[in-house]
Amino acid sequence: MSKEKALVEKIERKFGVKGKAERKRIWINIRKENMIDLCRYLKELGFEHLSAISVTDFIKRGKYELVYVVWSYHDNIAIIVKSEIEREKPVISSVTEIWKESAQIHERELHELFGVEFEGNADLSELFLENWKESPPFRKDFNWREYVGKKYYYKQDEKEKIYLEAGI
Amino acid sequence: MKEELKLKRLVKSIWVFNWFNSCGVTELLPMVGSRWDMERFGMILVDSPRHADCLIIGGYQTEKSMVRVKRIYEQMPEPRVVVALGSCTMSGGMYWDSYNTIKKLEDYMPVDLYIPGCPPRPEAVFQGVYEIMKENGGVKDE
Amino acid sequence: MSHENVKERELFFGPAHPGSGNFCVKLMVDGEKVLSARADPGYLHRGFEKLMEYRDTMQNAVLSDRICVFEPLAWNLVHAEAVDGLMGVDVPERASYIRVIMAELSRIQSHLIWYGGMSMGIGFDTGFKMAFGYRDYILDIFELITGGRVYPAGYICPGGVRKDMPDTAREKILDVLKRIDEIKMLEKFENPTLLPRLKNVGVLELKDTIRLGATGFVMRASGMRTDVRKDDSYEVYDQLDFDIPIQNDGDAYSRFLVGIREIEESIKIIRQALDELPKGRLKPIKPKLSTKIPEGEIYIRNEVARGEAAMHMVSDGTGSPYRCKIRGPSFLHMIPVLEYLLKGVQIADVPAIYWSLNPCPADMDR
Numbered sequence: 104m105s106k107e108k109a110l111v112e113k114i115e116r117k118f119g120v121k122g123k124a125e126r127k128r129i130w131i132n133i134r135k136e137n138m139i140d141l142c143r144y145l146k147e148l149g150f151e152h153l154s155a156i157s158v159t160d161f162i163k164r165g166k167y168e169l170v171y172v173v174w175s176y177h178d179n180i181a182i183i184v185k186s187e188i189e190r191e192k193p194v195i196s197s198v199t200e201i202w203k204e205s206a207q208i209h210e211r212e213l214h215e216l217f218g219v220e221f222e223g224n225a226d227l228s229e230l231f232l233e234n235w236k237e238s239p240p241f242r243k244d245f246n247w248r249e250y251v252g253k254k255y256y257y258k259q260d261e262k263e264k265i266y267l268e269a270g271i
Numbered sequence: 272m273k274e275e276l277k278l279k280r281l282v283k284s285i286w287v288f289n290w291f292n293s294c295g296v297t298e299l300l301p302m303v304g305s306r307w308d309m310e311r312f313g314m315i316l317v318d319s320p321r322h323a324d325c326l327i328i329g330g331y332q333t334e335k336s337m338v339r340v341k342r343i344y345e346q347m348p349e350p351r352v353v354v355a356l357g358s359c360t361m362s363g364g365m366y367w368d369s370y371n372t373i374k375k376l377e378d379y380m381p382v383d384l385y386i387p388g389c390p391p392r393p394e395a396v397f398q399g400v401y402e403i404m405k406e407n408g409g410v411k412d413e
Numbered sequence: 414m415s416h417e418n419v420k421e422r423e424l425f426f427g428p429a430h431p432g433s434g435n436f437c438v439k440l441m442v443d444g445e446k447v448l449s450a451r452a453d454p455g456y457l458h459r460g461f462e463k464l465m466e467y468r469d470t471m472q473n474a475v476l477s478d479r480i481c482v483f484e485p486l487a488w489n490l491v492h493a494e495a496v497d498g499l500m501g502v503d504v505p506e507r508a509s510y511i512r513v514i515m516a517e518l519s520r521i522q523s524h525l526i527w528y529g530g531m532s533m534g535i536g537f538d539t540g541f542k543m544a545f546g547y548r549d550y551i552l553d554i555f556e557l558i559t560g561g562r563v564y565p566a567g568y569i570c571p572g573g574v575r576k577d578m579p580d581t582a583r584e585k586i587l588d589v590l591k592r593i594d595e596i597k598m599l600e601k602f603e604n605p606t607l608l609p610r611l612k613n614v615g616v617l618e619l620k621d622t623i624r625l626g627a628t629g630f631v632m633r634a635s636g637m638r639t640d641v642r643k644d645d646s647y648e649v650y651d652q653l654d655f656d657i658p659i660q661n662d663g664d665a666y667s668r669f670l671v672g673i674r675e676i677e678e679s680i681k682i683i684r685q686a687l688d689e690l691p692k693g694r695l696k697p698i699k700p701k702l703s704t705k706i707p708e709g710e711i712y713i714r715n716e717v718a719r720g721e722a723a724m725h726m727v728s729d730g731t732g733s734p735y736r737c738k739i740r741g742p743s744f745l746h747m748i749p750v751l752e753y754l755l756k757g758v759q760i761a762d763v764p765a766i767y768w769s770l771n772p773c774p775a776d777m778d779r
Contacts, residue, residue: 127645128712151623154714157725157738170725170738172712176623176637179644183712204749205626212744231455231778232371233335240370241463248368248467255363255374292428292435293457293775294482297563300529301552304545336435336456339428365476368467369459390563 107180110148117144129182135195138186142171142201150175150182153202156209158217162243165190167219171198188219197223216241284313285352285400288323290343292336295329295356298390307393312400320346330390331359331372337379344380352403354384356391364389421448424760428456432534432764436747436774442760450755452748458778462737469732470496471700474567480739481776482563483526486519486555487717488776489569494647495726495737496571498711507691508573509649514586514686515558515569516648517679521593522551523718524672527771531669534764535610547596550589558582576697583687590680597673611666615754615766618663625753626745629720631770634671635663641716652689655682665769672771675718705732719743719771741776748777 107124114131115122118141122131133141150173157170171184188195198206200223210221215230218239229235238245287309291299302309303316317323320343332340344353355376358364363374376382386399420443427437437453461480465473477492478485490512497504504512525548532540552562558578559565568575617627619635632639640657642650658674660667706728714723720742729735747770754766 152628153626154721154723155725155738155740157736159727159736172723172725174714176639176644181645181712181714203624204753205624205745208626208745208748231458233455240460247370247460247463250370251368251374290429294479294563297482297526300526301545301549303541304529304549305542306546306549331459333456333458335458336428339456343429365479366459366464369464371458371460392562 106178110178110180110182114141114144127180129180130185131182132185135186135188138184139196139198139201141184142173142198145173145182145184146201148175149177151202152176153198153205153209154181156198156206156213158213158219158241160190160217160241160243162190167193167217169195169219173202193217193219195219195221197221199224215239218242283404284315285325285403286317286323287314287325287327288320288343288347289316289318290326290340291329293330293332293359294390295327298393299327299329299356299396302393302396307397309397312397314400321348323347324350325352325354327354327356327396328360328376329356331357331364331366332376333371334373337373341379352383353380354386354396354399354403355382356386356388356396358387358389361385361387426763426767433767434530434772434774436772436777438751438755438763438767440755440760440763445759445761447755447758447760447763450752452752454748454774454778456778457775461779462739465737466733466735469702470571470704470706471567471702473734474570478564478567479775480779481717481719481741481743481773483773483775484519484523484718485564486515486569487523487715488722489565489567490516490648491713491715491717491722491724493569493571494715495711495713495724496706498713499706499709499726499728500571501707502572504573505695506649507577507693508695510686510690511574511578512569513648513650513653514683515574517683517686518551518554518586520718521676521679522548524676525551525596527672527718527768528669531765531768534768535607537607540607543596547593550592554582554585554589557585570698572698573695574698577695586683586687590683593676593680596676607669608666610762610765611669611769612664613662614665614762615758615769616662616664617750617754621753625749627720627750628742628745629716630668630671630675630718631720631746631750633658634660634667636661641714641721645714647713647715649686653682653685665765668769668771703732705730706734717742719773719776720746722776739776739779741773741779743771743773743777746770747772747774 107129111122111124111129118137120131120133122129152174154172154174159168161168166187167190169186172181174181197210207224210224211227211230213219214227216239301307326344360376366372384399386395388395421441424440424442425437426433426440428435435456439451439453441448474492477488480488525544529541529544556562559568617635619637622632622635638657638659655678658671660670708728708730710727712725714721722742723740725738726734727736
């Protein structure tokens with residue numbers, strides 16, 4: 104655990120943030136404005152492999168939380184960086200200039216499923232869905248069971264309704 | 272004389288089109304292999320829809336892939352058979368509340384045979400093909 | 414518009430092509446040479462991550478089989494580890510050894526599907542029949558232990574395994590492993606069928622692997638010594654003794670050889686685990702619908718047959734996860750890596766490169 108603790112203290116001192124160290128995992132919360140500097144610093148320290156980028160939708164607080172997970176093959180530690188943005192107009196700068204193609208494809212998927220705008224990403228065209236006109240599907244206010252009921256199950260055939268109502 | 276020679280029903284060997292997608296592929300590919308050999312029943316895999324007699328839909332379909340399946344179905348010459356495998360084609364199955372999968376295959380094309388299972392075993396698919404051939408008069412009753 | 418001026422044509426290596434799986438690649442070609450490629454996924458997209466939010470833990474254990482249709486037990490293990498970590502549960506040691514045995518059998522079975530599909534794409538029919546023939550022996554073991562040939566219905570669930578292994582399973586596993594040793598024969602097919610189609614085709618150099626997001630066997634075939642079972646160890650892998658196979662050329666043939674060596678290492682692991690299996694009997698786990706997962710979040714990394722699989726689970730104190738992000742290895746292999754490797758090759762090499770990356774369209778689209 105000493106390697107993880109030393110790394111956390113180095114980052115806390117340099118950026119003024121609070122971090123948590125566990126076995127092979129470090130969790131850091133940082134503000135959106137300082138995130139690109141932290142990412143550049145982590146890349147220089149040897150965290151070259153971007154494992155995943157994810158978005159958690161906290162609808163009660165009105166925020167999206169972005170999660171970046173990076174791994175270092177040299178130290179065998181994963182650092183998880185979290186940062187919050189507004190839910191109604193989600194905009195953040197892209198990390199494609201740091202982690203290149205692997206960041207670009209993750210951001211393209213999140214743009215389609217959550218509606219996040221990544222400034223600086225060259226290609227945010229549609230990936231999984233074709234001609235999708237409704238709201239981004241993974242947001243918490245898009246209720247799938249209502250959507251599926253209206254589109255498929257509540258049709259002219261009354262018998263179909265039991266499939267939907269039995270499940271709720 | 273010419274009317275009697277026109278093929279109206281599938282009587283003997285049934286050629287299957289190679290659209291093996293989603294979960295059914297894990298049980299349909301062993302059917303082509305040597306343990307559950309499908310060639311002894313006269314079935315082979317073909318690569319062009321114009322050569323095929325039968326379209327096996329092996330599992331759930333999404334909106335995007337349904338467009339392609341309809342195009343393949345329209346290109347197959349008569350007489351043709353559609354076999355639907357699994358519970359996802361009957362009523363949505365495990366993904367009944369997913370926004371992107373279709374719930375009933377019958378809404379898109381006429382289905383001749385449903386085979387239940389998740390996924391159905393190779394023996395079940397062979398029994399299904401046997402029922403088709405028997406109904407069309409290709410099997411001698413014992 | 415006269416036809417002499419049109420040099421580029423668009424070709425679909427598409428979802429209904431005899432040499433591909435359920436995934437479409439749009440190629441711009443000029444004669445026989447590919448100028449650029451663009452991946453078109455989404456034919457199997459179900460929205461898995463949000464489906465898991467509508468179901469509770471035991472239902473999710475059954476649903477997690479279907480994240481990748483070719484290796485259900487490996488993804489069962491990822492989900493079970495995530496929930497165990499959040500609930501702070503210590504799995505009994507005998508259950509941990511059984512989990513390792515099932516995960517390694519699933520890895521061998523998945524590699525055999527890979528070789529079958531690759532042979533079908535190249536046009537090598539004997540390899541297809543051999544691979545699927547040997548795979549059926551392993552499916553018989555799965556049916557004996559879990560009850561299902563392909564989908565085990567959540568056999569590896571949070572808390573251990575659903576029920577204990579029967580007593581006849583040990584003999585059967587050892588018998589099947591002796592037969593699968595013969596798969597080394599595939600490597601000897603060096604002459605005209607496999608070697609010219611795979612050698613020096615689709616070369617990925619080490620300096621490009623991390624930037625494009627490659628993990629697992631693709632990096633090992635380019636010369637990097639890495640394996641999540643050794644670097645970020647989970648279950649009882651740190652008590653077992655096995656090697657990591659490395660090749661240095663980075664072409665399709667190196668990836669094929671890494672796969673064969675991995676099958677041999679998996680056979681070694683299963684034999685050790687069967688010898689060291691602790692005695693005793695496990696109680697069967699009954700599905701309880703009232704389990705609540707405490708608040709928190711966790712990030713689990715595992716090594717599945719295709720590379721690095723990861724899951725980020727956030728829980729808010731109820732019985733269902735609040736958000737469950739799934740990272741599939743094929744998402745990175747089939748979009749950035751494939752588009753990079755297909756630049757400037759001949760059309761006839763496209764199926765060989767496509768299959769040498771071990772594609773699973775289901776865990777790419779989720």
